[in-house]
Amino acid sequence: MAGSGALADEPSICPKGTCDGSGWILGPEDIARPCGCRERKIARAKSHGVSSVIPARYRGVSFDRPPVTQINEAVVSQVREYCDRLEESLDSGRGLWFFGNSGTGKTTLAMLVSKLTLEAGRTAAIYSMPQLLSRIRQTFDSLPGEESYLDLFGQLTSVDLLHLDDLGSENRTEWVLEQLYALINERYEAERSLVVTTNLTAEQLEEQIGERVVSRLVEMCGDPLPLYGDDRRLKVAPPPSDSSS
Numbered sequence: 338m339a340g341s342g343a344l345a346d347e348p349s350i351c352p353k354g355t356c357d358g359s360g361w362i363l364g365p366e367d368i369a370r371p372c373g374c375r376e377r378k379i380a381r382a383k384s385h386g387v388s389s390v391i392p393a394r395y396r397g398v399s400f401d402r403p404p405v406t407q408i409n410e411a412v413v414s415q416v417r418e419y420c421d422r423l424e425e426s427l428d429s430g431r432g433l434w435f436f437g438n439s440g441t442g443k444t445t446l447a448m449l450v451s452k453l454t455l456e457a458g459r460t461a462a463i464y465s466m467p468q469l470l471s472r473i474r475q476t477f478d479s480l481p482g483e484e485s486y487l488d489l490f491g492q493l494t495s496v497d498l499l500h501l502d503d504l505g506s507e508n509r510t511e512w513v514l515e516q517l518y519a520l521i522n523e524r525y526e527a528e529r530s531l532v533v534t535t536n537l538t539a540e541q542l543e544e545q546i547g548e549r550v551v552s553r554l555v556e557m558c559g560d561p562l563p564l565y566g567d568d569r570r571l572k573v574a575p576p577p578s579d580s581s582s
């Protein structure tokens with residue numbers, strides 16, 4: 338599996354295996370009826386302006402390879418459960434919320450969920466908070482005919498999964514709070530899934546992004562899945578195990 342960006346749109350394979358990839362099933366007398374995958378095709382086309390790319394560092398992420406096999410088992414098993422019933426999880430708007438200190442695997446696990454979502458033919462938008470905010474700002478300078486704020490907002494609210502990485506790391510301004518609230522509330526009302534990672538506790542998050550947003554997060558994502566420990570980025574090789582005697 339080499340190359341880049343292959344995940345985002347694997348085009349003409351029917352995820353349900355019932356049509357030829359066109360989104361239509363040809364019946365008797367050449368009457369075509371829509372395949373179950375058609376709605377997803379349309380959703381995918383509509384999500385065109387958002388980032389659905391897994392960054393290179395996380396592209397090979399998988400349940401059966403390190404680092405995932407080295408991350409806290411209890412948390413990984415909850416992620417596995419979510420992914421085992423991914424379609425159902427997405428359809429019901431359930432999400433996940435990873436919390437903990439730096440370098441403990443939060444983004445890794447969130448990327449795994451996003452990757453499986455894309456591989457299942459569902460739509461995902463993947464952003465760190467600073468990236469998302471600059472993406473929104475870009476649309477303010479858009480010329481007529483270019484993608485507008487409303488287009489982007491529509492895409493961000495309608496993808497099956499919104500992955501917000503490093504929530505709370507952004508500068509806190511009225512504008513940022515407004516954007517975040519509008520986005521989260523819209524997805525909350527539409528029952529669309531959200532995966533977030535953050536270094537902040539729920540209390541700190543409330544301080545940073547407001548109670549109203551956090552309260553919706555709790556309802557959408559359940560309790561935060563805690564990942565603690567040392568920063569694994571600092572550990573290139575495992576330390577020698579025997580230092581006693």
Ligand SMILES: Nc1ncnc2c1ncn2[C@@H]1O[C@H](COP(=O)(O)OP(=O)(O)OP(=O)(O)O)[C@@H](O)[C@H]1O
Pocket residue numbers: 404407408409437438439440441442443444445446503534535536569570
């Ligand atoms: N439990 C772990 N065991 C081994 N390596 C790990 C573990 N967790 C993370 N890593 C590695 O550490 C690096 C950072 O992981 P990741 O980006 O998931 O951290 P994070 O929790 O999102 O950190 P931050 O809060 O700084 O964003 C990656 O290279 C990942 O492969």
Ligand SMILES: [Mg+2]
Pocket residue numbers: 443444445502503534
């Ligand atoms: Mg991270």
Ligand SMILES: [Zn+2]
Pocket residue numbers: 351352353354355356357358359360361372373374375
């Ligand atoms: Zn089909």
